[in-house]
Amino acid sequence: MLVRVGLGLADLTRLNWLESWFKDKGLMLFNLSRENLFHTLTREPLDLLILSELFLGEDGQELIRNLSSGIDFPAILVLYEPGRKDSGAAFLAAGCEMAVPANISANVLREAIENLTQKRLEAQTSRSFSRFREPRIDDFASGHESVRPFIKVARKVVNSNSSLLILGETGVGKERLALAIHRESPRSRGPFIPINCAALPENLLESELFGHDQGAFTGAVRARRGAFELAHKGTIFLDEVGDMPLHLQAKLLRVLQDKEFQKIGGEKRIQVDVRVMAATNRDLMQEVQRDNFRKDLYYRLGVVSIMIPPKIFRFW
Numbered sequence: 252m253l254v255r256v257g258l259g260l261a262d263l264t265r266l267n268w269l270e271s272w273f274k275d276k277g278l279m280l281f282n283l284s285r286e287n288l289f290h291t292l293t294r295e296p297l298d299l300l301i302l303s304e305l306f307l308g309e310d311g312q313e314l315i316r317n318l319s320s321g322i323d324f325p326a327i328l329v330l331y332e333p334g335r336k337d338s339g340a341a342f343l344a345a346g347c348e349m350a351v352p353a354n355i356s357a358n359v360l361r362e363a364i365e366n367l368t369q370k371r372l373e374a375q376t377s378r379s380f381s382r383f384r385e386p387r388i389d390d391f392a393s394g395h396e397s398v399r400p401f402i403k404v405a406r407k408v409v410n411s412n413s414s415l416l417i418l419g420e421t422g423v424g425k426e427r428l429a430l431a432i433h434r435e436s437p438r439s440r441g442p443f444i445p446i447n448c449a450a451l452p453e454n455l456l457e458s459e460l461f462g463h464d465q466g467a468f469t470g471a472v473r474a475r476r477g478a479f480e481l482a483h484k485g486t487i488f489l490d491e492v493g494d495m496p497l498h499l500q501a502k503l504l505r506v507l508q509d510k511e512f513q514k515i516g517g518e519k520r521i522q523v524d525v526r527v528m529a530a531t532n533r534d535l536m537q538e539v540q541r542d543n544f545r546k547d548l549y550y551r552l553g554v555v556s557i558m559i560p561p562k563i564f565r566f567w
Contacts, residue, residue, distance in 0.1 A: 254368050257297045257325065259283035261305035266330075268357060269301075278368070292318075292325075293458045296475070298371045301364070303330040303353055304338055312345040317450050319346030326367045330355070386431040391424070391559075401560060408555050409435045414507060416492075416552045417530040419559035425530035426490055428559060433486040438526060441485025444478045449491035457499055458515060467516025479512055479523050486526045492552065493533035493544060500545045507551045527552070 256278050260266060273280045281291055283300075285308070291297070300318065307314055307329070318327060327347035331338040339350035348370075349363055388405050391398065408415055409432055417425045426445055433443045446459055462477030478487055489495070495503065506512045511522045529552045538544035 254298045254371065255279045255281065255295060256368075257281045257283045257288075257291060257295075257300045257302075259285075259288065259300065259302040259306040260330070261303050266353075266360075272361065289452055289455050293455055293463070293475075294473070297325040299364070299367055300325045300327045301330070302327065304332050304335075304342075312341050315342055315345040315347050317452070326371050328363065328367060385434055386427050388428075388431045388435060390431065391428065398560060401557060404555070404557050405432060408432060408557070410437060411555065412526050413554040414526070414552050415528045415554070416535075416556045417528065417559065418556060419530075419532065420561045421532050423559045423561060425559060426488060428557070429486070429488045429528040429530065432528070433488075433526075436486075436526075438485050442482055443486050443488065444482040445488040445490060446478050447490045449494035453496050453499070456495070457502075460499065461502065461512055461514055462517075463515035464517040467514070474514070477514065479506060479525055480521060482525045483523050484525075486528060489527065489529040491531060492529040493531040493535055493538055497543075497545065500548050504545060504548045504551060507548075 256273060258269065258273075258280060259282075270280060281295060281297065283291060283302075283306075285306070304311060311329075315327060315329070318324060327349075329339070329342040329347045329350045330353040331342060331350055333352045333354045339352070342350040348367060351360065351363060355363075388402065388409070391402060391405070405428065415429070415432070417428055419425055429445075430443055433439060446456075448456060451459060458475065458477065460477050460479060462475050462480055465474045489503075502512065506523070506525075507527060510524065511520045513520055535544055535549050535553075539546045539549055
């Protein structure tokens with residue numbers, strides 16, 4: 252299986268052996284710039300990103316969070332500046348798989364890259380991307396009085412195909428609840444595809460959701476499936492849906508109404524059987540009044556709503 256590696260280094264002279272080593276290993280290399288980074292990700296399913304702290308710049312940790320939020324996102328290796336161990340820890344917390352000092356020895360760096368590419372190949376083979384033990388609704392149960400109505404509603408919606416809107420503060424476990432409901436539902440054998448609507452740039456978010464056809468835009472050398480197509484017979488979870496741009500809200504509404512969509516640049520309408528769950532920490536009715544969120548989409552998503560009580564489940 253061919254492994255595609257994206258290389259983003261502000262100074263390649265310290266690691267000028269990398270390019271020739273990649274070719275010897277049979278890895279396909281893409282040299283990246285800050286300007287073409289997300290554009291490359293929309294047209295090439297990269298498996299590994301090797302990025303230096305100098306390349307990432309001052310907003311490097313936020314950039315790593317964005318890069319690790321898509322479907323089948325690449326493994327990320329960050330080369331942080333020597334003597335700044337706190338940078339390495341911060342990049343790991345932001346979502347990269349490995350962070351090593353930029354002056355690491357060539358042998359150790361080669362070993363790290365080989366380990367990451369091997370893990371990526373194993374993940375592609377097994378399609379096992381789960382980070383956590385399979386969650387269950389009972390994980391949320393406690394003796395706290397405010398939890399009982401919440402648990403009752405959660406159990407009632409397990410066998411439903413209706414759209415579900417999960418509300419609650421940041422950190423209370425909205426995605427984990429959505430996955431728990433999916434795992435206990437009749438759709439449990441189908442895929443669970445999560446998308447963070449706030450973490451992706453607008454153009455990349457549209458491609459992640461709906462996919463694109465070959466030639467849909469400059470550099471789209473191959474067609475790509477989006478989240479809705481990948482989630483067929485399963486569940487799609489739209490986290491931070493309140494941050495979705497208005498024109499994508501309109502496209503999402505059509506999927507909910509018609510159970511079909513078109514890829515970017517596509518003419519064919521693709522029919523899908525997908526349950527949509529969404530989550531937000533925003534007051535969506537207030538966003539509707541501010542014209543930041545479509546009223547018709549709000550009611551479509553909130554056929555059933557669940558509010559996770561605050562300050563109870565902050566251990567996820």
